[in-house]
Amino acid sequence: MTQTDRKANAALAPLIALQLIMLGSLYAGVAPHPPAAIPLFAMGPFLGASVGAAAAAMFLGPGQSTLGRALALLAGAMALVSFGPQKYLDVQFALIWPAVIAAQASVIGLVVTLLAPSRRRVAQPG
Numbered sequence: 001m002t003q004t005d006r007k008a009n010a011a012l013a014p015l016i017a018l019q020l021i022m023l024g025s026l027y028a029g030v031a032p033h034p035p036a037a038i039p040l041f042a043m044g045p046f047l048g049a050s051v052g053a054a055a056a057a058m059f060l061g062p063g064q065s066t067l068g069r070a071l072a073l074l075a076g077a078m079a080l081v082s083f084g085p086q087k088y089l090d091v092q093f094a095l096i097w098p099a100v101i102a103a104q105a106s107v108i109g110l111v112v113t114l115l116a117p118s119r120r121r122v123a124q125p126g
Contacts, residue, residue: 001061002061002063002064003063004062004063004113004114005061005062005063005064007109007113008057008062008063008072008110008113008114009058009062010109011076011106011107011109011110011113012054012057012058012062012072012075012106012110013058014102014103014106015050015054015075015076015079015103015106015107015110016051016054016055018079018082018083018099018102018103019047019050019051019054019079019082020047020051021099022034022047022082022099023043023044023047023048023051026043026044026047027044031095032092032095032096034047034082043082046078046081047082049078050075050078050079050081050082053071053074053075053078054071054072054075054079056068056071057069057071057072057074057075058072062110062113062114063113063114069114072110072114073110073111073114073115075110076106076107076110076111077107079103079106079107080103080104080107082103083099083100083103083104083107084104085104087100088100
């Protein structure tokens, strides 16, 4: 496993955990939980697809293939639907802020890891 894979997997793991917890709270009806549906889709299937994208990226190796990188970035974007900056305006923010901040930090780490230019040093002769 490459260093890029380790860093990306470390960012994907909290996204999986947070989304599984939100899915469980939705199904159990434990507050605070996401709404059952938003105008574009039902949240249960969306959270399942988000977790699936993150897990698939981890199995493929986010730094090993274009598909793995694409799935990892897709998983990050999907997580922002539930945990993005719009949550700062949510009436329940005081209850959900740890998840929002953790998810946003994970997405930032994922994007930086996967999109930052390689910092490999070329050996200098001499």
